[in-house]
Amino acid sequence: MSIGLIYAVTGALLFSLGLYGLIVHAHLIRKILAFNIMGSGTFLVLVGLAQRGGEVDPVPQALVLTGIVVAVSATAFALILARRLYAANGRCTLPGEGEA
Amino acid sequence: MSAGPWLFDLLIAGTLAWIAWRTLVTPDLFKSVVLFIVFGLLMALAWARLAAPDIALAEAAIGAGLTGALLLDAVGHLQAARRKPGKRQ
């Protein structure tokens, strides 16, 4: 097992954990946290799996840089929506998902 | 490859998974966000171990730093709003 593969396996775990959190949590900020963990896991798989032979691959590294910027954009947007929703109806959850 | 660095990577990997789990299940939202920032810093360490210093820099600055700041700001705001009596309009 190479270093790359160790982190790729960790990435798969983080993706699954994040997906679980995204589905079961009702609180919007927790959903956003879970999405970020899921994203980090995906990024680890992207680089770790490509580098499982021990050789450094700049292409997936560049892809992950792009992915991190996309993730922070989505996070900022989701947070503003959540705050605005809270201002509008005083709830941190989506309708139908209950206050958790 | 000797066993030393290997163990170090397994330690980082295990800690990452554990902190991610704590982030998701900690009842206190503020603590969750702090744990998430720690998670981001550990990710930066993982990137350095993967010989990806560019990502390590970006993860520390954007992933942990900016995302963390955004989340802390949002949580602080929600909790401040909640402490005030009555609903805000």
Added chain:
Amino acid sequence: MTRVLVGMLVVALGALLIWTMLGLPAPSGRVPALVAAHLNESGVAHDVTAVLLNFRGYDTLLEIGVLLLAVLGVLAVRLAAADTGGTLPPPPGALLRAFTNLVVPLMVLVAGYLLWAGAHRPGGAFQAGAVLAAAGVLLRLSGRLPALLPPRFWLRAGLLLGFAVFLAVALGVTVAGDSLLEYPPAQAGAWITLIEATLTVSIGLILVSLFVGAPAPPGEAGSRGGDA
């Protein structure tokens, strides 16, 4: 009940993923070899920067679009005036002011260094932009960045600058008869420097805008008087 079901499903997913990955043969290394082989034609000496701004520059162009979209979204979903309370900083203490005075010029220097370094070692527009944004956030916290938003014309121009220059270069080179973003080989370095410098400014401004939060839209600039 749902939790147990979802839990079982994601455990199964994780196991499937790990089992799949462990069964893969060693990678071919074809693409890293190609990157190394063409690095000297890319106009920069650092491989990740070469991928980001030359080989796969089109991804980066669209990605700046994603950042801009986040700002557009934040502006569109503007908070009601009362709700900006959370983002308003407390009155700055003397310590914070002194700290800001000391650190912000330093951060601008670091950003400049990161931008310059990106051509031949780790660093580049994104990291530099993030450091600029951190400086902006500090200025904001110490009350030195009044009424950055709602975005007046010049701020909007700054937000758009990186994307606009990048797009203009991408389309401009096609008019000369080549593909989208196909820099003339001799000038690749110069174009990339121009794009990276403008991207740094725009990324910094975009990230600060995301942090400063949702202001009133430009149309209402006069009536709101700042973002408070």
Added chain:
Amino acid sequence: MSTVLSALLAVNWISWVIGLPLTYTIAAFLSGARAGRMLALPALVLSLLAAVGLSARVLAQGPQRHMVGGWGAPLGIELYADGLACLMLLMTAAIGLFTGWYARHYFARQDTGATYFWPLTGFLLGAMNALYLSADVFNLYVTLELLGLAAVGLVALTGGAAALAAALRYLLAALAGSLMYLLGVALLYGAHGTLALAELGARLVPGPLAWTVIALMTLGLALKTALFPLHFWLPPAHGGAATPVSALLSALVIKASFYLLLRLWFEVFAPAVTIPAAQLLGVLGAGAILWGSWLALCQQKVKMIVAYSTVAQIGYLFLLFPLAAYAPGVESAWYGGVYQAVSHAFAKAAMFLAVGSMVLAAGREDIDQLDGISARLPLSLFSFALAGISLMGLPPSGGFIAKWLLLKAALAGGQWWWVVVMILGGLLTAAYLFRVLRHAFLPARRGKRFRALPPALELSAFGLALGSLALGLWASGPLALLRVGAPFAGASP
């Protein structure tokens, strides 16, 4: 003359198809709402011309390959335009133009949100064009995110708790879908060392990796396409948005992720997909048709009826997969599925715009407030009915051609049960559409007041409804374009 034509054919249309909407976005954001509104129609017309130019070139010279940066795969990103991509580009440009025309007048009336509608729409159209042309799985991920954020921004424009909740639900679903897709990309690159669609198609072999990738990417894209039972986010987002936004989302945006699924299944996954997997997609499609139509029948708000109708019509798209799984039906199924995507786009855009006008005129969203519409807005009601013909699959409409091709594929492959689903779906569609018509034909109640509408609101919907009809009357043109570079070369439907 011929030199002019050949010069026009030689233009690098691919760059402009992507570049024009993005350039418009920059101008619209920089100079504010008024300029965005004034520049919209010229920009949309130019985009349509660029799509026409590219299609002419593809018809004349065959599929076009464009190596961005001049590198070529696997080092660089390649763009690829065949008949399928061109048809989607034409559909996007045409519907964008008519919806933009509608929006100019719609937002002139109620100004909230108008400021950001224009730049967001520019991004939305540019992202779709980039998606249709991309031949690189990671680049496709970036276009998906661009598209998703633009769409969510547009949903949120209306403000208000309901719109914000709908936008957030949509955003979270879209993000989860994109990450599943991206994990598939990570596995594909890890295993095969390339991101180019064509190379991946040549290298993928049946096995655990291929099946995991197929499952992840199909699930992610099905979530983004709102395939039953993953449609939970669609009705509030499409039904609650501003009317031009509803039209763009329901007609176009869901087609983008469906298109990507189609490309992947036919050009990358083909060696590894199994018949049970295709049948599963078909079963979900059938579920969408029946459940979506039933819920459409139960709605009280007119725009929600149209939104649930989208959930149902998406189901027909997914019948393509089981129908194409057996050799005798594969061509009809593929052409039928794509034709359904295009004709549904025209019909649904027309229907949303027409219904939006009715709601605007009546001032209420409920179906029992539509009385008097037939006398007051006959053209809008006529557009609604014409679009309905296409949705029901009756001749002469694009929907008829699509459903005819799908039926033909079902009979050729001996899969008669899909025929039953389609007939039931058609009947339910008729039921919910006639429910709207019945209310609209009631005489206006005493003292009922209507708002006067600018004629452009009615005319733009009518133009789109005529488009959905034209797709049935002149089907040979679009089908000939589709044939260029289709996965089954040379064959006709």
